[in-house]
Amino acid sequence: MPVENTTPNRGYQLPFGSNNLEDDVLRLIAALSAIDVDVAGLLVSVAQRALLVHSHVIADTTGLQAALDAKQDESEKGNANGYASLGADGKVPAAQLPSTLFGSLNYQGDWNANTNSPTIPAAAAGNKGWYYMVSVAGAASVGGITDWKVGDWAVSDGTKWVKIDNTDAVASVAGLTGAITAAALKTALAIAVADLTDASANGRSLISAANYAAMKTLLGITAADITNASANGRSLITAADYAAMRTLLGLVIGTNVAAIASPAFTGTPTAPTPAAGDNSTKIATTAFVAGQSGIASATVQAASGTAITFTGIPAGVKEITIMARGISFAAAGSLKMRVGPAAGLVTTGYEGGYGLFQSASNAFAVTDAMFAGQTNNSGDSVMCFGKLFLMDAVNNVWGWSATGYSPGRNAFVLASAIALSGPLSQISFFESAGSSFDAGTLNIAWSK
8 A cells, every 4th residue: 555645734645665557647636636726725715805005985994984973173172062081191281171079269350459469350250259359458349248358258159258267366355556566465465373273372372472582491402412413513502691602602792893883884884875855864875975975166268168067967956166366357257147947047036136345335236147247347357156055955945155256356255045946956156257268277076
């Protein structure tokens, strides 16, 4: 018999070396016939396959048209009646989520409760959840509410406006208002030792003791009980009085410590400077003393003008010394002085005048200024020394008293007064006829 020999996949018969030729021919004929059948089947299958490049109409796919009709366009992404988008984090943005997930409040901005600006509309379903924050307190009526403080909220619930009170302060506590201290509250509550009901009788006795000594007596504490104190420390706290303590410490008043009654300071001690015008027993520092007085001066040069004015005299001054020496003018004339508050120099209303002592005495009234001296000839000089003094501090009335000398006019005495509208702050000297100063010095010094 022939040896069976076949292909591994389809089992086609193959010849074998030991087979008779006529047997293998028959086997090959059978194999070729089987291959023919298989090839014919493959050709039929290939003929029935679609081409690599081909087309279909929508109707060729069952249900495709309905699916396309039901889809939403990309333009509807993130829009009303569309579909939510995803952010870069792969999550739906908060703006596309319903407000109920975050609460229903919707901030509308700041509100001026004094002017109702912007005007808050009537509560309605459309503004449910709206809220305004008060930026200016006021009493504008919103839903009948008129007490609005900065920081309060006006909130609509869809039917009415309500207030979320963020600023209510306690009106009073036990009749106290404002910044309440513990001491004031204790006084207002009138808490006594007897009110401490959870304290023992001994505890109440201790806290009502008059002083530390009384507490020490109640507790029965002695220096020996202070076990962490040194022997010297116990000696110090058991000393009979402060003098005994000083002796233990080796302190001598006047040597180691200043005597309280009459301390003798060394070095450069300092003290607070009292306010200007203080008339109490406080220590007067050098700064205070310097502020109580002052001095100003002017040296007259040739053709130096028709007026010399001192300004900036401080408030509180009560006395001003005037010193004029060697004052002369381009022409014979009279030296006069005007005073005034910060508003300006006073030119009328002066009382008094001056008197001349020559061969015969003469007296003259002056109402446009305070007289300060007179010369007979061009080049004559005037010397005058006097004081301005505050006669009436309530009405700012100042007096002027001086004496002087001038060649040709000899000696003269001066007296005048003027009421000012405010504190004196400036003094001006001039020649009555408008002549220029040409020599001399003018000095003023004030004190409070």
